[in-house]
Amino acid sequence: MVSVQAVWDALAGIPDPEIPVISLVELGVVKDVAVDGNRVRVEFTPTFLGCPALERMRGQMETAITALGAEADVEVVLDDSWSTDRITPEGREKLRAAGFAPPPPREAGVPALVQLQSATHRCPYCDSAETRLENIFGPTPCRSLRYCTSCRQPFEQFKTI
Amino acid sequence: MNERVRLLLEIADDELILGWRDSEWTGIAPYLEEDVAFSSISQNEIGHARALYELAAAELGTTADALALDRATEDYRCAPLVELRRLEWARTIARHWLYETADAVRLEALKASSDPELAGLAAKIDREELYHRMHAEMWIDRLLAGEEGWAKLEEAVLELWPYALGVLDDELRPVFAERARARLPFPLPDVEPVTRGQHTAELAELLEEMTSVRRSAPGAEW
Numbered sequence: 037m038v039s040v041q042a043v044w045d046a047l048a049g050i051p052d053p054e055i056p057v058i059s060l061v062e063l064g065v066v067k068d069v070a071v072d073g074n075r076v077r078v079e080f081t082p083t084f085l086g087c088p089a090l091e092r093m094r095g096q097m098e099t100a101i102t103a104l105g106a107e108a109d110v111e112v113v114l115d116d117s118w119s120t121d122r123i124t125p126e127g128r129e130k131l132r133a134a135g136f137a138p139p140p141p142r143e144a145g146v147p148a149l150v151q152l153q154s155a156t157h158r159c160p161y162c163d164s165a166e167t168r169l170e171n172i173f174g175p176t177p178c179r180s181l182r183y184c185t186s187c188r189q190p191f192e193q194f195k196t197i
Numbered sequence: 198m199n200e201r202v203r204l205l206l207e208i209a210d211d212e213l214i215l216g217w218r219d220s221e222w223t224g225i226a227p228y229l230e231e232d233v234a235f236s237s238i239s240q241n242e243i244g245h246a247r248a249l250y251e252l253a254a255a256e257l258g259t260t261a262d263a264l265a266l267d268r269a270t271e272d273y274r275c276a277p278l279v280e281l282r283r284l285e286w287a288r289t290i291a292r293h294w295l296y297e298t299a300d301a302v303r304l305e306a307l308k309a310s311s312d313p314e315l316a317g318l319a320a321k322i323d324r325e326e327l328y329h330r331m332h333a334e335m336w337i338d339r340l341l342a343g344e345e346g347w348a349k350l351e352e353a354v355l356e357l358w359p360y361a362l363g364v365l366d367d368e369l370r371p372v373f374a375e376r377a378r379a380r381l382p383f384p385l386p387d388v389e390p391v392t393r394g395q396h397t398a399e400l401a402e403l404l405e406e407m408t409s410v411r412r413s414a415p416g417a418e419w
Contacts, residue, residue, distance in 0.1 A: 084241065084244065084325060085241065085244035085245050085247065085248050085321065085322065085325065086240040086241040086242070086243055086244020086245070086247075086325075087244065088240075114248050114251065114252065114314070114317065114318045114321065115313075115314075115317030115318060115320070115321060116317055116318075116320035116321045116324065117317075118321075119324075148331070149331040149334060149335055152331070170230065171230045171233055171234060172234065172328055172331055172332050172335075173230075173233050173234040173236075173237035173238070173328070173332070174233065174237070175233075176237075177237055177240055177241055177244075177325070181230075181233075195328060197324040197325060197327075
């Protein structure tokens with residue numbers, strides 16, 4: 037019988053399909069793992085509902101579990117359990133190092149346009165707070181576009197949800 | 198069809214059809230930022246539709262794709278507001294703001310629902326919709342800031358107002374109307390709402406296009 041830890045380890049080896057610097061476990065989309073005999077049940081809490089990577093994540097988790105010799109049952113949890121706060125500290129640091137500004141914590145309250153437009157978001161390249169919102173929306177549902185007026189570098193900012 | 202499934206299909210159809218309409222700006226929006234914004238909003242709305250269809254499909258013993266793409270035109274439950282093809286910027290912004298404002302009222306009610314599945318999904322959807330509302334509010338401010346923008350927005354809102362009132366039921370409609378009147382600086386008349394249950398000719402045209410690939414290869418999977 038496969039151990040719960042072995043499943044977590046296998047899932048931690050799967051890179052995010054769109055931002056491969058972080059793993060699915062670091063992204064926080066694995067809510068729970070349960071092993072019952074030969075059957076492995078994973079609760080998968082999706083990021084943005086319209087994210088085209090969701091099907092791929094699910095398929096990759098199934099493949100990884102099957103490779104352990106177990107039967108995979110990946111259940112998509114359609115509730116409010118995923119939040120950008122679930123991204124692990126290691127995951128946040130990897131995002132920043134790859135040029136993606138990590139999402140501000142959800143505890144800061146409901147994000148408002150005035151906050152997004154404020155210069156409190158730091159540039160992942162030069163750490164300057166002199167940045168401005170270019171577009172609430174970006175190349176994927178989870179990101180906004182900002183511009184750093186210090187190093188004149190556009191960058192992608194993770195949305196807080 | 199029970200009340201829960203009816204409600205799920207209403208919202209899912211609204212989100213799917215509006216998502217399709219928003220996607221019509223992909224590649225041709227007035228500038229690149231809005232091309233990205235409306236494409237992204239469209240992707241989110243269709244994602245919401247899929248999740249809602251999945252809950253309905255589980256009860257009906259069918260699939261989300263079948264609900265989204267295989268029904269007869271008259272079986273869609275979307276509000277006429279989302280069906281209208283108005284590939285004109287002031288009307289797009291007016292509909293975007295009217296719909297998001299009405300949808301917020303609906304999501305607030307659903308989040309307070311005693312049905313944990315509905316309440317949970319509504320909470321998730323609402324977190325994403327927050328960014329749509331910010332975008333819509335930003336555009337309302339922008340259009341109201343100039344004389345030409347104001348005039349165009351006012352004309353567009355007045356044209357769409359009866360349709361917007363039709364998005365919500367009798368219970369929630371007054372909440373929406375009050376919020377719209379508090380936000381917009383021009384008077385909004387008391388009019389008869391264009392309610393759900395009737396369809397515009399534009400819906401049939403949209404479905405013809407939207408389902409064409411699916412109909413070309415019945416049963417195919419991607």
